[in-house]
Amino acid sequence: MERMAWKGRIKPGCKAEYIRRHDEIWPEMKQLLKSAGICNYTIFANGDELFGYYECEQGIEFAERTQAQSPIVDKWNAYMSDILELEMDPVTGAQPKLEPVFRLD
16 A cells, blocks of 8 residues: 655635535545545544555555546645645646655554
């Protein structure tokens, strides 16, 4: 199982709205993430800074490709664009991967 981590930033004053939107995440978005093989997905916040982590049952490349080809993800990203700042990798269409430097099993 491959692991993926990303970072982002909530626009100032938008944290409560960011949390509300995730509390009400669309069922079709959840299903898309699961069909991409994504599990154990957690997003942490430190003030307005975000750190996301998930595991990819079918590999990161499959998860990225599935998300990049989905109109649901495009719709979600547009929905979140007014409150969220994300750097996107132009090749994968996903957030750039953070480099793993330590892991304790």
